[in-house]
Structures are given as structure tokens and as C-alpha cells.
Amino acid sequence: MATRKSTPDTSRRSERSRRAIYDAALALVAEVGYPKTTVEGIAARAGVGKQTIYRWWSSKADVLLEAFLDLTDQAAGQEPPALPDTGDLAADLKAVLRATVDELLDPRFEAPSRALAAEGVVNEEVGRQFVAALLEPQLQLYVDRLRAARSAGQVRPEVDPRIALELFVSPLAQRWLQRTGPISHAYTDTLVDYALYGLAPR
Amino acid sequence: MATRKSTPDTSRRSERSRRAIYDAALALVAEVGYPKTTVEGIAARAGVGKQTIYRWWSSKADVLLEAFLDLTDQAAGQEPPALPDTGDLAADLKAVLRATVDELLDPRFEAPSRALAAEGVVNEEVGRQFVAALLEPQLQLYVDRLRAARSAGQVRPEVDPRIALELFVSPLAQRWLQRTGPISHAYTDTLVDYALYGLAPR
Amino acid sequence: MATRKSTPDTSRRSERSRRAIYDAALALVAEVGYPKTTVEGIAARAGVGKQTIYRWWSSKADVLLEAFLDLTDQAAGQEPPALPDTGDLAADLKAVLRATVDELLDPRFEAPSRALAAEGVVNEEVGRQFVAALLEPQLQLYVDRLRAARSAGQVRPEVDPRIALELFVSPLAQRWLQRTGPISHAYTDTLVDYALYGLAPR
Amino acid sequence: MATRKSTPDTSRRSERSRRAIYDAALALVAEVGYPKTTVEGIAARAGVGKQTIYRWWSSKADVLLEAFLDLTDQAAGQEPPALPDTGDLAADLKAVLRATVDELLDPRFEAPSRALAAEGVVNEEVGRQFVAALLEPQLQLYVDRLRAARSAGQVRPEVDPRIALELFVSPLAQRWLQRTGPISHAYTDTLVDYALYGLAPR
DNA sequence: GTATAATCGAGACGGTACGTCCTGTCTTCGA
DNA sequence: TCGAAGACAGGACGTACCGTCTCGATTATAC
Incomplete structure (x- = not known):
């Protein structure tokens, strides 16, 4: 009476089926x-x-979430788990955001990530998992890079990095998600400039 | 063949039914x-x-979009179609964003707008309508206000207002949509400060 | 609030679909x-x-029951609603039973009636309907004929016709239903003879 | 290829499991x-x-058939494998049929035997086994008893016992199986009387 | 008295059908 | 002519079983 109906035996799970389901989804x-x-x-x-x-899985959203995580885990294996740090903050951020733009425009990623984002908007459970597993780790890299820049005196000491990163990340996210405007390398470059140096004249 | 199937007679439409459908949706x-x-x-x-x-209507998304537009039109009737301009850009933006925060947290608006936003992410047609009818008019008010501020020398002349407004609007939108963080008056105040004066030390 | 979900409007029922369903079943x-x-x-x-x-309908048994009733109603329209009465009881019974044998061996009737009989054995509701709609009316014809014969002095006055008919009808039914033996004209002739004149020597 | 998949080793079979399966079924x-x-x-x-x-076993019908056979074998162990022969044919038949009526009304036997009968009606394989293993041996006892009665001059010499027994057995069977009427001791007594002495006046 | 091989409990698997819910179209009837 | 009502063909839902299969862990002969 140890094993309940609701908790199937993970050790006997068919790896073959799981892969096939990810691919199909x-x-x-x-x-x-x-x-x-x-x-x-x-x-x-x-x-x-x-x-x-x-x-x-409990729903198609759940399947797709895992499938997409699996997909990104494969891709992530090749990348370093940190943003570049050449000492030039603006250049580093622009480089990373340009890569992000390219990824967002890659049709291989677009359909599933858009679907998951949409589901997450309306389904809190999926939303939390999506953010925790995919978004937050990415954002944390920006936090780290901004913290380093702050130590180097390139960012005002009282700035909160977790909020600061949103100045250039969120606009890109919103344009992509809600189609409020086109996204391009020039656009993200501009975002970085605006964010670092502000709108008000110096 | 006088009347076509696809174009019902608008003049005979039951106002009563339309209202009931909006309310029910x-x-x-x-x-x-x-x-x-x-x-x-x-x-x-x-x-x-x-x-x-x-x-x-062509779909439940379409019904809800119209119902929500109807709802916001009622509310909007009381407000002026422009942002306040006291001469203090930062204060004006903070005030408007504080009101937006309050609205986003109003449960009366939350469910339908979240639903429409989600549908729009995945359904391009709905997305475009949602943006055109609801988002873009709002954003245009920021464009106008920023343009006025630029004329007054409070914003650098080379700044594009359509991009500039995203520095404080998009972070709020993303936190709300994707639940990447809490939203509050303090938070939007900070966003305005960061956006206007930049992250880099002066 | 007159019409309940559970009682669809019979007057709007599609005759076309009903016929197609009967045929398909x-x-x-x-x-x-x-x-x-x-x-x-x-x-x-x-x-x-x-x-x-x-x-x-509530189940496939229910569908089949109605379909079969419809089928037999069509066939029954041609037949007279009474057994022949030539004055010779034995001959009349033999003739009718021979016809029954032929019908039981007709593959067009065999599959559905066997199916219904089987379902009726195990499903009391179906069984009662099957008997009431198909079996009992047939048996009643034997009751009538036997009563007439009793009046004519060809059957002992104390005999109960409802039981008497089972002496030749039930053996045939059982051989067919349970395959306890072959059925033929000779067999039913013998049944009639045994039933009318008894097993004991006169 | 020594051992075939289809022929498991009977000697290693778990008696415990078999019993448990019979009971559960x-x-x-x-x-x-x-x-x-x-x-x-x-x-x-x-x-x-x-x-x-x-x-x-090959199916649930097969399991139930064996389980029921096992059940009846236990009960049959106590009974003699022949009908009583007191010299009074009518009395002997009535006694046996009364016992059968009691058995048919015993809820312990009713559910499984009804289930098997129903399955047998529709599934020829099961039907044949059901008849061969359960029905035919019983009927053979009637054949023997009638043959003895025929030798004793209590039954007409030209009567076929295999058909004769159906005059009282089949009506009971049909009433039980198809619920075409109530069954009782009085009813089977009447059947025996009708069958032995016929319906026609002497 | 161990080997050793088959049976055992367990339950995941690819499937099929269930009975329910909803979609978007169509038809009927009343206002 | 539109509106309320709801039947219709279709299709996906999530569940229950089917019959097959693969796992260790007992057994119970045969060595």
C-alpha cells in the first residue's frame, strides 16, 4: 500500500515515449x-x-513546458552561464540583446515560447513555472553583470540591478509578446543607450 | 439576392442582447x-x-474584446484624453503610472484584460486589435507628453519618444503580465527615475 | 424554464438521422x-x-432494440395479427412453428435478435422491453389460438394456454438461444405432437 | 525452441492465485x-x-466459466449423479424440477449463471462450452430417467427422450432466462403434468 | 542445497471506446 | 427579418480497460 495510483513509477518510464512526445508537441x-x-x-x-x-503530465501546457525546457537545456549546454564582461557595459549588453533578438525571431523557438508565454499569462501555475525555469535564470545573468558594473563604478551605486535590467529587457519582451513594435538590433542598441544614460539631458 | 449572409442588418440589431452578451462575457x-x-x-x-x-462576432475572443472595449470606454469617458502636464515630467509620469498600477490591480479589469492579452500573444489577429484599440491610444499619450517635455528641454532632443516611453511602461507591463515581480507605486516611481536619469553615474 | 436539458424536443428530431442510425446499427x-x-x-x-x-438513446442496446423493433414492425405490417385457424390445431401450430424456424435461421434477423436476447438476459431493463415489445405479442397469438381450440374441445378444459404454449415454443427458443440442439421443421413438428398428446401412453 | 509461449508450465501454477481469481470473479x-x-x-x-x-485464461468469460464450474463442482460433489427413480415418473420429475427452481432463485448462482448464459448466446465458443460443461450433463440425467420410464412402459415407446425432456425443462429455462413469466414449484408441477399427459383430451 | 528458470505481483505501454462538452451551422417558431 | 431555442455533424476531452510487455522478487522443481 505504498504506491498510490496517482504516483506512477518513474523508474519504469519509457524514455523513448517521452522523447517522441516532446518532439511531437x-x-x-x-x-x-x-x-x-x-x-x-x-x-x-x-x-x-x-x-x-x-x-x-496534467495538460498540454505542461507537456509543452517540459518539451521546451528540454529543448532549451540542450541549447544551453553550449553557452556559458554568464554574460560577457569586457569592461564595456554598454557593448556587452548590446551584444547579448542582439543575440536575444535573433533567438526571438528564430521560428524554431517562436511558436512554443509564445504559446507558453500566453498560457502563463492566463494560467498562474504555468506562468510561475515558465518564469522560474526560463525567464528568471536569464534575468539573473543581467543582475550579475550589472552588479559587477556597479562595483566598477559604471552604474550608480544606489541602482537596484533587478529593476535596472528591466529598462532594456522588458521593452524588447513587450514588443515581441504583444507586437507593439518591430524588434531589431538597432532597437535594442537604442534601448541600452537610453537606459544607461537616461532621457533627461546631462 | 439582396441581402448577403455575411452582412446582417445592423439597424435591426437588438441593443438589449448586445448589452446582455457583454455583461455575461x-x-x-x-x-x-x-x-x-x-x-x-x-x-x-x-x-x-x-x-x-x-x-x-466571429469568436469568443472577439466578443470579449468588444465587451472590454465597451467597459473601458465607459471608464475613459470621465478621464481627459491626455496626460497631465504640470511642467514636472517626472512627477507627471509617476502620477499616471501610479494610477495604472491601481487599475492593473483592480480585479474588475484584471481577468478580462489578462485574458485578452494572452489570446493576443498567440492569436495575431486578436493581438493586433487589442494593441490598436487599447494599448496604442494609451501609449500615444505618453508620446505626446514626452514630446512636450522634449520641446521644453527636459528630454534630450535626439530621444525617440515612442521608444523612450517603453523604459517605464514595458517593465510594468511585463511584471504584471508575466508575474516576474511585484508592482507598486514605489516600483513605478523608481522606474521613472531610472529612465529619466539613466543608470550610469552623471 | 419549461424544457429541461434532459428532454430534447421530439418535434425537431431528424428523421433522416434516425433512419441512418437504425440502418447502421x-x-x-x-x-x-x-x-x-x-x-x-x-x-x-x-x-x-x-x-x-x-x-x-441511453445505450447501444437501446438503439438496437428500437432499430430491431422498427425492422419487425415493417415486416409485421404484411402479416395478419393472428395465427391461422383451419380447425386442425396440430397442423396450424406446425405451420406457424415452421415459419418461426425459417425466421430464426434468417441471418438478417439472427444477429440483432440474438444480441438483444443476450443483452436482455443480463440487463433487466432491456430484457423487459424486449419481452414486452417482441415476445409477448407473439405469445399472445398462441394463447388466442389455444383458447379457441379449447372452446372447440380440442384441448382439455383445465389447461392454461399461457403455460401450454411454452411446451412447444420454449424448446425451440432454447435450442436456438443456447444452441442445445439443431432446429428444423421435423423437430418442431415433433414438439407439437408430443405437447398435444403427451409422453405417457394413452 | 523447447518451451512454447502458449503453453505455460502447469506444474508450477499457483493454486493460491487460482482460487483468489475464482473468488474475485x-x-x-x-x-x-x-x-x-x-x-x-x-x-x-x-x-x-x-x-x-x-x-x-483467454477472456473474462473464460475465467468466469471456470470459476462457475468450480463452484458447481463443489456443490455437485454432494449430489448423486442421477435422477431419483421411485417408479413414479411424474413425482420424480416434479421433485427434481422443484430443486432446480430453488437453485435458479438462489442469488449465489443467479448472477454468474445468467452472465454466462448471456455471453453464450452471443459468443458461440463460450456458448458451446457452457452447454457442454453445465447444461448437457444435467439434461443427460433426464434422458436416462426417461429411457428407464420408457422401458417401464410409462412413456410411449416412439418418444425421443432428448426431445421429450425439453417439454418441461425448456419452459422453465426460458422463463428464467428471458423473464417471460414467474417460476415456482406449482408452475413446474403443471409443466410435468402437461408434458406427460398432453394438452389434447384423452 | 543450491542453481535456474518459470511464475508471480505490479504496472507502463499502444490502443480503442466511452460518455461529455463545445464548436459553428442550420432550422423552426414567435414577435 | 431578427431573436430565442436548440438539433445537428464533428471533434477533443479525460477516463477506463484491453491485451502485451517488461520488470525484479519469489518459488519450486531439477541438478
């Missing part, structure tokens, strides 16, 4: 969009019974 | 959330035939 | 057997939504 | 009915793996 979201992606469709495409999905 | 989104809000449910609650909804 | 039972006949299969074959079946 | 059929009795349910109740069932 990502492919379907990319091909037909999130709303038309169904659990039934994922199961069929993965060659898997529906129950195998419901056994390990 | 907003109430349901607030009560059970957007995903569990269905066209059938709206019709039943409004005491209306389903066809009456499909005759005038 | 009977065809499927004949082709693949009762256990492999599914509501989903009936709906697909009839070109009908599943809900249209569940709206009007 | 009979209990479930009695409690929830045959259709709601599942292989999975039997396995869970018996504290047995599903494969242990599928290793030794």
Missing part, C-alpha cells in the same frame, strides 16, 4: 499553432497512447 | 476564467441564442 | 457482431455525431 | 454485474497481476 505547435495542438494529436503523432501523456 | 471570464468561458455559456447566461452571438 | 451487428458494435462505429457509419445518438 | 459478477466486471478488477481484487490471468 514541439512540431505540432510549430506547424498548426498552440490552440490547434491537441493532446490527442500529440499522442497520435508520437505513436503513443493518450494515457501515457496523462500519466506523466 | 465579462462576468464569466471573471468567474471561471477565460479558457472555461464558452460561447454556449455566454449565450445561456445572456439569455440569448447562440446564433445571435455568431451573427455579430 | 443493424448492419454493424450483422457484420461484426454485437460486442464489436460500438456507439462510435454506429455514429460514424450513419454519418452522425455521437451526441445525436446519446441525445435520443 | 464470482464476487464481482455478483456485486457489480457481468458487464462491469473487468479483468483488471478481478486481478486487483484477487491481489494478482493481470498477466497471471491472461496466462491461464
